[in-house]
Amino acid sequence: MAREVKQVTFTKAAIPKLTRVAAYARVSSAKDAMHHSLSAQVSYYSGLIQQHPGWQYVGVYADEAKTGTKDTREGFVRLVYDCKAGKVDMIIIKSISRFARNTVTLLETVRELKVLGIDVFFEEQNIHTLSADGELMLSILASYAQEESLSASENQKWRVRKNFEEGKPWNGTLLGYRYRNGVYVIEPDEAETVRRIFREFLSGKGVIAIAKGLNADGVKTRYGRDWGKTSIGGILRNYAYTGNLLLQKTFREDHLTKKTVVNDGQLPMYHAEGTHEAIISMEEYEAVQDEIARRAAKYVPPDRCFTGRYPFSSLIVCAHCGKHYRRKVTATGPVWICSTYNYQGKAACPLSKQIPEPTLTALTADMNIGDLTEIVAESGNRLVFRFKDGTKTVKRWQDRSRAESWTPEMKEAARQKAIERNRHNG
Numbered sequence: 001m002a003r004e005v006k007q008v009t010f011t012k013a014a015i016p017k018l019t020r021v022a023a024y025a026r027v028s029s030a031k032d033a034m035h036h037s038l039s040a041q042v043s044y045y046s047g048l049i050q051q052h053p054g055w056q057y058v059g060v061y062a063d064e065a066k067t068g069t070k071d072t073r074e075g076f077v078r079l080v081y082d083c084k085a086g087k088v089d090m091i092i093i094k095s096i097s098r099f100a101r102n103t104v105t106l107l108e109t110v111r112e113l114k115v116l117g118i119d120v121f122f123e124e125q126n127i128h129t130l131s132a133d134g135e136l137m138l139s140i141l142a143s144y145a146q147e148e149s150l151s152a153s154e155n156q157k158w159r160v161r162k163n164f165e166e167g168k169p170w171n172g173t174l175l176g177y178r179y180r181n182g183v184y185v186i187e188p189d190e191a192e193t194v195r196r197i198f199r200e201f202l203s204g205k206g207v208i209a210i211a212k213g214l215n216a217d218g219v220k221t222r223y224g225r226d227w228g229k230t231s232i233g234g235i236l237r238n239y240a241y242t243g244n245l246l247l248q249k250t251f252r253e254d255h256l257t258k259k260t261v262v263n264d265g266q267l268p269m270y271h272a273e274g275t276h277e278a279i280i281s282m283e284e285y286e287a288v289q290d291e292i293a294r295r296a297a298k299y300v301p302p303d304r305c306f307t308g309r310y311p312f313s314s315l316i317v318c319a320h321c322g323k324h325y326r327r328k329v330t331a332t333g334p335v336w337i338c339s340t341y342n343y344q345g346k347a348a349c350p351l352s353k354q355i356p357e358p359t360l361t362a363l364t365a366d367m368n369i370g371d372l373t374e375i376v377a378e379s380g381n382r383l384v385f386r387f388k389d390g391t392k393t394v395k396r397w398q399d400r401s402r403a404e405s406w407t408p409e410m411k412e413a414a415r416q417k418a419i420e421r422n423r424h425n426g
Contacts, residue, residue, distance in 0.1 A: 019054055019055050019089045019090055020087065021049045021052070021055040023046075023048075024060070024061050024076065024079055024091060025093075027064055042062055046060055048092070061079040062075050063076055074373075077388070079091070082390075083118050088118060089117070090119045090121065091118065093120065093122055094122075094123050094124060096124075096125060110129050113129070173222055174238070175221065176193070176279050177190075177279075184276035186277050191279045195280065201291065202287060208229055210227075211343055226343070239285070242278050243275065243278030244275065310327050312360055316336055317377065320338075320352055321349045323349075325338055326339050326342060328354075333358070334356075335356050337354040351379055353377070364385075380396070383397065
């Protein structure tokens with residue numbers, strides 16, 4: 001009798017798909033204690049996600065010294081970009097205030113992620129944004145967080161203005177003084193540095209030359225850093241060195257943007273006379289301000305307003321020392337040069353190289369400079385252009401030939417020298 005054999009097909013059990021989970025952490029102060037807090041948050045969320053059996057760890061996106069009312073947080077922007085790229089299914093955040101205190105920004109971002117099917121879980125409030133009542137609860141709590149931010153901002157403004165009315169300065173971190181019991185007290189060694197800066201400027205030295213001299217002598221700023229153009233300029237313009245204070249010269253636009261703007265009459269200023277011992281006489285201070293104005297007028301036409309900003313300002317970063325490039329006008333035209341190299345010489349940053357401005361303009365002709373986050377200047381004439389959307393482009397540039405680097409004035413000077421040489425030889 002024939003035996004019948006039946007073939008049985010077994011269906012393979014589907015492996016459940018892991019939920020790709022990321023976390024976002026933020027602290028609003030760069031102080032050491034807050035830095036440790038950020039490290040603790042990153043460590044906590046890394047462990048939480050990786051130990052969960054149904055989750056796949058994507059990463060912890062973090063921002064330090066950024067407030068929840070700003071939308072320029074690099075880690076936050078990168079997280080949203082990765083969500084749009086399909087890399088994340090769920091985000092874990094400690095609380096609503098860590099995400100955003102601006103209700104509009106919060107809801108817009110949550111709704112944008114919701115459309116993509118991405119859930120945001122707020123631990124403290126125990127809210128999942130993909131749940132039925134998630135958005136309602138979120139709206140109520142975010143409004144509360146925004147009002148809390150406004151209240152804290154107004155309280156801080158009240159304290160600052162009260163101090164201004166009493167002739168007390170905004171902070172006590174002024175070179176040459178120590179802030180004791182609400183009064184500036186002279187610190188002798190630093191005061192001598194201030195006097196040296198004023199003295200050398202009036203003798204004809206430029207701010208870069210003064211900075212180089214101080215750095216060469218091992219003299220540091222109030223924060224223990226090397227001197228540069230900005231720090232020297234700040235000393236020379238600081239009215240407090242006359243023993244008087246002009247307070248509320250700037251103010252915060254509002255508690256959401258936290259943008260600092262110049263006070264052009266929107267708020268009262270407070271002039272307090274004789275609040276502390278002067279390091280610089282009023283006559284010397286005014287002489288320096290007149291000299292600053294005279295030098296500025298020499299290089300900027302009277303019919304043109306110059307803000308000190310160029311298209312590439314604060315964009316180009318030296319890959320070797322990490323400092324920004326600055327614009328410098330040379331005999332061959334404007335170039336962009338590493339700040340370390342420019343202020344401290346080749347020995348401080350020997351691998352950096354100055355870039356002709358026309359070369360930069362040509363390399364960025366097909367780009368929107370506003371879309372760039374930075375341009376990294378590497379060895380071998382290599383520039384890495386990084387964009388806000390997380391992409392990057394690498395380009396190389398060619399050195400100018402000797403003939404191209406000669407201006408008409410240089411060629412004429414060389415011609416005159418040749419004529420003089422021939423005349424002597426003849």
